[in-house]
Amino acid sequence: DLLVHVRDITHPETILQKATVLSVLKNLNLPSHLLDSMVEVHNKVDLIERYKPTEENALAISALHGHGLEELKEEIEKKILTATGKKILTVNISLEGPQLSWLYKEATVQEVEVMAEDGTARVKVIISNSAFGRFKNLFPT
Secondary structure: OEEEEEEOOOOOOOHHHHHHHHHHHHHHOOOHHHHOOOOHHHHHHOOOOOOOOOOOOOOEEEEEOEOOOOHHHHHHHHHHHHHHEEEEEEEEEEEEHHHHHHHHOOOOEEEEEOOOOEEEEEEEEEEEEEHHHHHHHHHHO
């Protein structure tokens, strides 16, 4: 669903390495949308003072120090959701019915916050549009 190209930005041949990787990927006849949506990551930015990527949409990280990793995670999540046609939602459900079980079968449940006082839960899920439509039809409240 997604290509992530991590480059050692301190390597003296980093530009040539990028060109080589792109050439190999193109020769693999990958779908163009994969190449167009590729995430480019510049690693080892901690070794270059005040580093700013010159390439559009490149993310600067230092895996060693953790700099930029949260932004990289967010970008990967966003691209994967777009590529798969899914979204992240939080739904309120009753714990007395089959909603939670249904969500575990039809979606990816990420988090469940139970409100014991009223028998409900707030459930964070990754779900497709079609599955969410079925959920709303089955459980209209």
